[in-house]
Amino acid sequence: MNLAVNIGGIFMKNPVATASGTFGYGGEYADFIDLNKLGAIVTKGITLLPRGGNPVPRIVETPSGMLNSIGLENPGVEVVLEKYLPYLRGFDVPVIINIAGDTIDDYVRLAATLEGVQGVSGLEINISCPNVKKGGLAFGSDPESAAEVISEIRGVTALPLIAKLSPNVTSIARVAERVADAGADAVSLINTLTGMSIDIRKRKPVLANIVGGLSGPAIRPVAVRAVWQVYQAVSIPIIGMGGITCARDALEFIMAGATGVAVGMASFVNPRTTIEVLEGIEAFMKENGIEDVAELIGSAHKN
């Protein structure tokens, strides 16, 4: 049975990755799962300089989901390379660094810094964070500026580039087309939907940042649809995510066209979700006599 997939040059032994920002820098979950079993580890989004993030409250639960407005708190690229990467190099798993910036120059400098660093298998370019004032979603919500970020980064690195796309746009397929043209090796989708919640007793937004990003099972139908549409629009591989809690959910994404899947906030609820998703996919393939996971990718388009 073959589970291995190739995400734009990143060889994954199975399709199951972690979603940025929901798995820390890997070690946090090592008590619960064998990291070596993962298809890939995607780190929390990092920036050139350390960031404190937004004020609290930063999260609020919503029906079958949650809003977060972390605001890219991270210790900066230097600390990540010194403190966290050496640990991750100890595992036989591709590490994908998720990067964000306020300006195109920030992205370019980050990418250049990470170029050639041992243990970095690829970059996920976060142009879809709804929780920072500058950069982030501002780039991702316009196909042309999204393409510009990607092509500038492309200029400084040979690392596989995965453009992380936002669902907060009129046409995610159009953004995917443009980043593919600009040199992205793969796309990952979806980042969170912009949302908010109001505390009716205090008569003010719950999150200090007012808006936050909606994730969890609530958004899965939107995410599956996005993967479906992007699969029809581009030929580069897709990492699908948004509300995956079990193998059934992951298979929805794969059948819609995702080559890889990422488990996000479900890890908070059940730290073993990634592994259970993997085991469930294997069980499904066995039951259905499927030899290669490739047979399942995009299969819902054919029926």
Added chain:
Amino acid sequence: MNLAVNIGGIFMKNPVATASGTFGYGGEYADFIDLNKLGAIVTKGITLLPRGGNPVPRIVETPSGMLNSIGLENPGVEVVLEKYLPYLRGFDVPVIINIAGDTIDDYVRLAATLEGVQGVSGLEINISCPNVKKGGLAFGSDPESAAEVISEIRGVTALPLIAKLSPNVTSIARVAERVADAGADAVSLINTLTGMSIDIRKRKPVLANIVGGLSGPAIRPVAVRAVWQVYQAVSIPIIGMGGITCARDALEFIMAGATGVAVGMASFVNPRTTIEVLEGIEAFMKENGIEDVAELIGSAHKN
């Protein structure tokens, strides 16, 4: 205690309306609630000619929500005027007719047909239905074409016009601005988010129409955010909806800036939701010594 609100010329005795497509033509829920207590009744979307809608399955349940792809099944404007409107005229409640079309001309002719009809208090212009091939969302996803539909309709009717907006856009505030400029008296938001669900056993989309519209509590954070943003962008009144199940939920919308609220799929689950929302708003106002619901509208922007 004053609960009455004015939605662009439609006088509602309280802010609680029904959402189009989730309350039929009114009579279906008369066994469970006193229709006279409602702020307004918004009918199922109607078109010039009868429509059969999409093949089944047309709905599928999703986490804290549902997808529908009804596809505007309706008996056409003539039958609605003959068969359903006379019944509704028997109540002391403004009736808002939700209209849809494939072409601008369809909208214009529908609006002209409804102009001056006794018992029609206003029109809700559905430029946001994700379930029809032509028209619908195609108009609503571009600010300019949305404005064009509204201004053409404006040309043929003096009825209050409510533009129903889609969340499937990069900037709903921008669409709201343009329809306000074009002569809309109010906006209602949000229509459903485009989503889909896959049956992993059959390896194909659950809905015969492939994609459908996501509604229910799952989308509430997106809807509240949309109301918040539109409230900052335009000065015409907003009817807020998306996942309202109780007074607490409705108050989120009102505090975010909605003058009216509409109960959608929650009526399927609890046929008395509209009335319970209304009673809950009254109770909240009493507890908090609020004399006029106007004090609550947009109040979360001030704290």
Added chain:
Amino acid sequence: MFNSKYEIEENYQVFPGHYLMAFKSLDIARTALPGQFLHIRCYQGTEPILRRPLSIHSINKEKNLVYILYRVCGRGTGLLSGMKAGEMLDVLGPLGNGFTMPKNDEKIVLMGGGIGAAPLFFLLEEIKTHFDKRIDKVSVFLGAANSDLIVGKEKINKMGFSGYYATDDGSSGFKGTVIDLFETIWTEGSPDRIYACGPSPMFRSLAEAADKNARIEVSVEEHMGCGLGVCLSCVCKVAGPGTSTENAHICVDGPVFDLRKIIF
């Protein structure tokens, strides 16, 4: 039509994966007709959010008990199966149109596939009440995957009806489908009236197997939102005037339809 919370009297597994629940409701016990269904809220929170349509399986009019018989196949029925006597059940109903009652002299066949047999028992109860003298004219054909899953064999015997049973694996009675069994047993003439409940492939075979003159009433299933004709999700195409077709809404125009009118 009512929407209220009724106290659960009992709820237990009758055979593997299938539960029988009774709740006390004067409203429904007094007004329901065979073939009608209930729209039941399995959870008070928002996930799962929709009600579940379940047929009325049986009614005890003395005790005002309403029975449902259900197969656990997902989250809603899973939550239902965990409910205990004394808890309150949120029920909307009775909904839809039921079976038409037989005429006095008719030869009647009731046919059920799997859990589809559930609503037939309420119909049998009514037939027994109103046509007690002619129950020899009634034959009941039930099919299931295996002998464990045949619904209410004993009850059928106790009520005095003739029962015929088919299983896919031959573990009890005839080996084959309920339609095969019917064709094997019923070799002469035609029943005047057939009531059938089960999956739609069964209806298609039945349309072919049965005599053109028999009136066939079937109970149709489709995913439902409101149960009240509002959401327009539960459509089934039926013959309209002339050669036209039109949309019927299963929750209000059905769930029972004249099989000949359904367009598959």
Added chain:
Amino acid sequence: MFNSKYEIEENYQVFPGHYLMAFKSLDIARTALPGQFLHIRCYQGTEPILRRPLSIHSINKEKNLVYILYRVCGRGTGLLSGMKAGEMLDVLGPLGNGFTMPKNDEKIVLMGGGIGAAPLFFLLEEIKTHFDKRIDKVSVFLGAANSDLIVGKEKINKMGFSGYYATDDGSSGFKGTVIDLFETIWTEGSPDRIYACGPSPMFRSLAEAADKNARIEVSVEEHMGCGLGVCLSCVCKVAGPGTSTENAHICVDGPVFDLRKIIF
């Protein structure tokens, strides 16, 4: 750190709106420290989806029973209160850093506001085990809205600690806040060490009321996602090197902090 399902031993209302639950867990009973917390899944479905952080209230090491004491204030705790003995509870923990233990001669004050008092009992148990000879040096101050809501008065007496009680409405003991009570009673000198649990306004008053030399450890609350330092939702600002401030993450760096280091 464990994530497993443990059998619930008992779960009942101790006073209005407050429940005490015990579950059997060798893992947690053997390894947990006072002040640590558990991240508990209240429902196996997706709504509500997040775990709920709840402190360890008490541990019975002979029976490997772990107790939580919780106030029902929303959906998660509501569902928790409906769970019955014999059901399995999905627990992640023990999490975070607990209280540091007192030094031998220290005069100790424990201070709890409302349900915030919950974790103090596990601490009292440990103090009693390790410092049994000096429990006269320990004073416990508890405050609540009214006398019904004072947590564990009897237990404090039974363990031999001196307890002082304040209620907002004066329905029992001192009328006023627990800080007012502390200031009224403790007029001479300063405790060496104060452990406090409660709402953050209480911490602010405490920072003002207490002697500069007392070491004050407080347990801080914030909305939590993962409980493992991953999601970065549970931030609290603390003093960094020099005059700098930095982010502490309550779930891993806390929930217990040196009050003087917290920047409100």
